[in-house]
Amino acid sequence: MREIAFILSLSLLIYFSVTGQQTATFYCPPCDCVAHETNEVFDKNGACPYCGMSLLRTQSTADRSITYQQLLQYEGKYEYISGSTLKIMASPMDTTLYAVINKAKYPLFHVKGDTFKNIENTPVVFKRNDQGNINGYAVDNQSFRLITTDITKMVMYPRKELFDHPEDYAYQVPEETNDGLETGSINNAFNQPKRIKDMVKATIKGKYPDVHSILIYKDNKLVIEEYFYGYDRNTEHQLRSATKAFIGSLVGLAIEAGAIGSEQDRLMPYFNDEYERFVHMSDQKKSITIQNFLTYRHGLDCENNNPKSAGNEQLMMESADWVKYTLDLSVVNQPGKRASYCTGAALTLGRLIELATDQPLETFSDEYLFKPMSITNYSWRFDPDSTSRQTYSQMYLQPRDLVKLAAMYMNGGKWQEKQIIPEKWVQKTFEEYTSKFGYLWEHKYFVTEGKQYTSYMASGNGGQKINIWPEYNMITVFTGGNYNSYELYGKSTPPNQMIPKYILPSLD
Secondary structure, eight states: OOHHHHHHHHHHHHOOOTSSSOOEEEESSSSSSSGGTTTBBSSSOSOTTTOOOOOEEEEEETTTOOHHHGGGGOOEEEOGGGGGEEEEEEEEETTTTEEEETTTEEEEEEEETEEEETTTOOOEEEEEEEEEEEEEEEETTEEEEEEESSSOOOSSSSOGGGTTTGGOOOOOOOOOOOSSOOOHHHHHHHHHHHHHHHHHHHHHHHTTTTTTEEEEEEEEEEEEEEOOOTTTTTTTTOOOGGGHHHHHHHHHHHHTTTOOOOTTSSSSGGGTTTTOOTOOOOHHHHTBHHHHHHHOOOOSSTTTTOSTTTTOHHHHHHHHHHHHHHHOOOBBTTTTSSOOOOOOHHHHHHHHHHHHTOOOOHHHIIIIGGGGOOOEEEEEEOOOOGGGGTTOOOOEOOOEEEEEEEHHHHHTTTEETTTTTTTHHHHHSSSSSSSBSSSOOOOEEEETTTTTEEEEEEEEEEEEEEEGGGTTEEEEEEEOOOOTHHHHHHSTTTTTIIIIIIIIIGGG
């Protein structure tokens, strides 16, 4: 329990007050109402005027008097929970101290002296030795030692050489490599290409912080490929929850291979040899199908964004076995009726594939999905248990390979005339079982200038966004590091702002 509390203390982001005074704003919780299209915030508490949900409060007290040079004294590699490590780095761009965990950076804000706080107002206090040098930190009554000050720093500017002169950015057609993606010019793909170029310039200027890559694939050609903050096409980027969409792909491949009978099969019997018994077993739980989990209509008390839900992600991560924890949850709704976004459901499907195929999920995915598409540079450790508290059993893929996977889906499961995933499975994946979900893919709609645009989306914390736009023969891919954006800014990640402001209007 204390380990998870400590993870939250360092991983939740901070809302900074420029004046250094206590500030409070209110914002609508994650939903699909109009407030999120413009990232509207409110200065008074109450209900959202658009959807009626209770507004959430963002508050902090920040001292911005500390300088970048003063922040440098805290830099270093430190001990972290469960024998792991983290890095503390200072950014000259925004004069902010960051905790870097698994390549993700989380800001801490200065209060006074050697004390910093996060959004939970939990103090993070740096300690000094007799000589006055920093030698560790303490948080939640736990102390952690400084290991070394010799660290490789992350790139803190989008593109430092252009940061003060983003107008000097010059568009270049993406390079054609041997990965199978054809490339072309954005000037031939969009009616208003200047909007796309303006988006890149705004990112270079820092208007959309921590966007790591932007790729656009239009009319079967890669026309935009831009990287920031030191990332490039060879970087294997963490996907967070966007991994879930590809677990859905693997379920279809396991059915095609004959390891699983059908998505209409009941789910629980596949785990009978894995676990002796399940808590809260009932006829309703026995009726749950694989398809119920694929569409998040599981009926279990599992809802990520609901802190009162027994199956919310943070509570699940405190358990030793995340699959067992999920399957032990009580049924609170009729399975197959109401959708409820639940990380445990997708992880359980990954474990289902392992049991059905009698091999690790990584091995099965490599043989049936990645190798047939010539995707070789990726990382994935799938262990849905307490050993994955920092890595979440997520995939790491290169951005161009994300484009390839999305293009395969957009082409009915084919890549370079090879049928990778059965076309029928692709059709089922994008059917609208609820207003929001297909088979672990989300139906994402944008309304811009009075027009609705429809996409299929794989999404992950931090701004990992893979959107397929069938009507426009287009794919957009973003990767980023805006983790826990709602807690920090009270608004969604940059791609949800950039897509409707720049990309969609450029189509018409």
